[in-house]
Amino acid sequence: MYSKTLHISTSPHIAGGLSIEVIMRNVVWALVPVALFAVYTFGLNALMVLVTTVISCLLTEHFLCKISKKESTISDWSAVITGLLLGLTLPPIFPLWMAFFGGVIAIALGKFIFGGLGYNVFNPALVSRAVLQAAFPVAITTWFPAFTDNRFSVVNASVFTFPFMSPGVDGLSGATPLAAFKFDQVITNNSDLALGLISGSTGETCAVLILLGGLYLIVRNMMNWRIPVAILGTVLVLSGILHLIDSQAYPSPIFMLFSGGLMLGAIFMATDMVGSPITSLGVLIYGTVIGILVVVIRIWGGLPEGVMYAILLGNALSPHIDNLVKPRVYGTVKQPQQS
C-alpha cells in the first residue's frame, strides 16, 4: 500500500448498475418470445424475414462504423432490436431482398445519418418500414394466412423474389382483421386477436406475449410504463366513446386495442427512449397524442393501420414537448420561460 499510487477520480465513486448494454439486451430478451411465436404462426417464411432484417441491420451498422473510422457499435445490441422490430412489422412472406434493403435503410437513414445511437429523431425500424411501405406498397400489404399446414416445410416463392423484381401475388388469402373491418366490415373474434390466431405482420399478432415482454421490462425498470399506458388508455377511451355513439360504424375498443400493430408499437416502439420525451409529464402528453392519432388514422384515414405514422409523428413532436414541458426547478416559483 505504501509504494503504490492511488487511483483518483471525482465523486461519485459508486454507480447504480444499469447500463445501456444491459437495457438493450433485455429488450432483445423481451422480444424473443414474440419472434418465436411469429415463427410458430407463420413458419419458415417469418423466420427468414426476421433473420434477414437482423443480419442486415448488424452488417449495416458495422460497415458504417468502419467507413466512418469509428469503433463498431454493434455490441450495444441496439441494432439487433432495430432488426427484430423491423422484421416483426413486415408481412411474413415479404421478399427477402426487400427486407434486407429495409435493414440498411433503418440503420443508415434511421439512425446513422443523425449521428448514431442517441441522436436519432425517429424510431429507426419505423423509418425503414415507412420507406418500404412507400417503395413496395403491394409487397408490404400482401398478407399470408396463419397456421398453414405446410408452414414448416414449404417456403413461399415470393420470399425469394429476385432483387428489383415484383413478387408474384399468391398469398393474398389472409386479410388482416383491421383491413377486414375497414374494407369488408368483418369483425374478428376478440380472443383470437389477443392470442394471435390471426393474419397480419409477423410480430403484430400475439398481444399477450407482447404485453408480457413489456411487463418484464417495466418490472426491471428498463421501460417507461407511462408511454404504453398513455397510448393504450387513450385508444381505449377514445374508441370506447366512439363505439358508444355508434356501435355499427365504429369497432369496439377491445378490437382496437388488440388488432394491428398497436400493442407492438405502444410497448416496443413508442417506448424507444431516444425518440420519446424525457420528463414524466412530457411522456404522458406524447403517449396521448400517439393514441389519438392511432384512432383518427384508423377510423377516418385512408389506411387500415395508423400506428406507424402515429409513432413517427410522436417522435417528431417529442423534442418540442421537451422544450415546452420543463419541470419547475426546486426553489423557483414559476417555470422560467426559456427557449
Place this chain on the structure above:
Amino acid sequence: MLNFRTNTFKNGIHPPEHKRETNGLPIRQFPFAPVIILPMVQHIGAPSKIMVVEGQEVVRGQLIAQADGYVSVPMHAPVSGTIRKIVNVPTISGKMAPGIFLEAFPSSTQEVQEGTPVNLESATTEEILQGIQNAGIVGLGGAAFPTHVKLKIPEGKHCEVLIINGIECEPYLTTDHRVMLEQAQDIFTGIRYLLKATGATRVIIGIEANKQDAVDHLEANIPNDLQVSIKVVPVKYPQGSEKMLITSLLDREVPSGGLPIEVHAVVVNVATTAEIGRLLPHGRGIQERVITITGPGIKKKGNYLIPIGTPLRYVLEQVGVDGEISEVYMGGPMMGTAVSNLDISIVKGTSGILAFTEKDVIRPEKIYPCIKCGACVDACPLFLNPSRLGILAKFEAYDQMTEHHLMDCFECGSCSYVCPAHIPLVQYFRLSKSIVRKRQAAAKQTLEYVQ
C-alpha cells in the same frame, strides 16, 4: 395535481447502504500519532493565522492559530507536544497550505486545557456565537463551513425552526449514528445553545428510518424542560442536504440561490451540535472528531475518535489495510474526495475514510451517448434536466447551462449514479460551475475597472 405529504423530498436515489458493517461498533479513542500535521485550511473561509513559533511547547487544547476575520475559525492543539516545523503542507485538494508539524510528547494524555466557559444561562446571542467561533467549530457533516457564520441570523430575518440533521444519507458512514447513540446529553446541551443563538421557537431532529435505535435512544433521553420533536424520514439519498431535509421536514422549498433562513430555518449537523454542547460549557476548542473507517480494504472497520491532524498514513497503519487497496476516499462514496497521497491529514470536515481494493471498484469501461432515458431527470432532487445540461456542457455552452439552473446544482451525484450511459454528468457540472464562477468574477473585475 394532488399533493400527498410523504415527509420526504421528490426524486433522489437508493444506493446500497453498507452501514451494517460499522453501525453497531461503539466509538473508540484513537492513539496519538507521533507527529501531527495541521493544515491551516480546514474550513471554508480565510486560513487560520498561526500564533506559535517553531520549537514552542504546547498543551492539548491550547490555541495555536487564531481566526483571520469573521469567516474563519481558530485552531487548537490536538495533543501536547513541541512545534517542530511551520511549513506548507499538502491538503486533500492537492494544493499546499500553511501548516504546523506538531510532535507529540510520548507521555501526552487525554487531558484538555480548559478555557473560558460560555454560560448557557447568562450568555447573550453574540457571546454564544463568539464562543462557537472560539471553539473552532465548523460543520462536521463534511462541508466544514464555520458554524457561527451559519448561525448568524441576518438583519430583518428570523429563525423559526432549528433542524438538527441526523440523516447521514451517505452510504457507509455511521459517525452521526454513533454520536446520536453515545452523546445524547451533549446533543441536547448543544440544542440549548443553538436555540439561544438562533432564537428558534422549535427544534426538529431529522433521522432516517435506518437508525431506529438512535431515534429510540434520543426519544428516551429528551430532558423534561426541552421541547424537541424527533421526525423519522424514509431512507433516501441525498436527504441529508439542507434543502432536501427542509423539504422533507417542513414541506418548504429554499428559494433558488437562497439560504435556509429565507424559509425561517437553520440546519445544523447532529455531530456539530454535540460538539457545541461538549465544548462550550468548558470553553474548549475542538481537538478530535468521530470518523467512520470502513470499506472493503479496511481490516479493523469501526467508528473512531481521531485527533485532528492525524496523518492518514498513520490512521491506515493502525486499522490495517488490505495490501491491494487502490482507492482511498475521505467522506462518503457519493460526495467524498479521492485521496491522491497518504501524507495528508485528518481535518475537521473528515466524516469518513473509505478504502477500496481494485476488485471492489466497478469502473465503467465505456461511455455511451445519452439515449435520453430520463433516469437522471427522475433522480435529480432539484428537478434539473441533467441530460440537457450534460449535452450543453459538451458544447461548452456555459451561458445556456446557467439559464438551465446549473448553479443550483449542489453536486449530489445522483445523476451520474443512475446514468446507464455512464456519462460523468455531475463531474461535467462541477467543472462547468467553476468555469462559470471564474467568468463571473472576471466580469465583475472588468466592470469595477471600467467604473
